[in-house]
Amino acid sequence: MNSQRKAREAVIRALYLSESRGMTADEAFREMSAIDREMAEKAGDPEADTLKPFALGLSSEKKKYALALAHLIEDNREKINELIKPVLKNWNFSRVSRIDRIILWIALAEMLYMLDIPPSVSINEAIELAKKFSSHKSPGFINGVLDSIARNLGLLC
Numbered sequence: 001m002n003s004q005r006k007a008r009e010a011v012i013r014a015l016y017l018s019e020s021r022g023m024t025a026d027e028a029f030r031e032m033s034a035i036d037r038e039m040a041e042k043a044g045d046p047e048a049d050t051l052k053p054f055a056l057g058l059s060s061e062k063k064k065y066a067l068a069l070a071h072l073i074e075d076n077r078e079k080i081n082e083l084i085k086p087v088l089k090n091w092n093f094s095r096v097s098r099i100d101r102i103i104l105w106i107a108l109a110e111m112l113y114m115l116d117i118p119p120s121v122s123i124n125e126a127i128e129l130a131k132k133f134s135s136h137k138s139p140g141f142i143n144g145v146l147d148s149i150a151r152n153l154g155l156l157c
Contacts, residue, residue, distance in 0.1 A: 006058055007066040008106055008125060012133060014070055015102045025070035072109040080108045087148040099134045100142060107146050111155055119155040123147065 010032075017028040058066065073080070084104055085093045096104075107126035111119045123146045130138040150156040 003059060003062045004065070005125060005128065007062040007069070008129060009132075010058060010063075010066045011070050011073070011106055012099070012102050012129065014066070015073065015105070016098065019098055019102070025067075025074055029067065029070070069106065069109055069114070072113050073105045076109065076113070077105065080105055080112070083108060083149050083153075084145060087145055087152070097134065097138075100130065100138050103129050103134065103138075103142055104145060107142075108149065111146075111150060111153075119150045123150065 010029075011025075014025050014028040014032060017023070017031065018025050021028070023031075081093065084096075084101075088096070103126050106129070107122040110117045110122040123143065126142050126146055127139045130142045134142075147156065
């Protein structure tokens with residue numbers, strides 16, 4: 001698995017925790033760090049004290065990427081949601097599962113604000129995340145929503 005996907009997975013976990021407990025992404029990452037440190041200490045890892053801001057097997061560069069992506073989503077959530085709502089066919093936004101919503105947020109934040117990542121890569125990564133974290137119907141749903149939004153924004157031909 002590529003490290004960029006691992007960073008996206010860290011964002012999924014942090015935002016899921018954030019949404020579940022009503023905390024910021026930074027607070028969620030800190031809590032994830034504490035859990036990582038505790039597990040490392042119990043395993044007798046001599047580097048347990050250096051696991052910050054969160055371990056999750058990410059390099060420093062990918063930790064920065066994960067934090068930046070989570071902050072982009074927090075800062076632009078309403079705008080991103082407003083892009084999603086009109087393309088949902090016969091479906092209410094409030095009925096979209098939390099995990100699918102987070103995966104959509106990740107892909108759309110990348111497509112809108114991280115212009116060095118091609119939209120097709122963000123869409124493909126979102127589909128792979130949906131395969132791993134969501135239901136068997138989610139990859140098709142995620143693909144359809146993201147493809148529609150990308151076309152509406154002129155990001156895909």
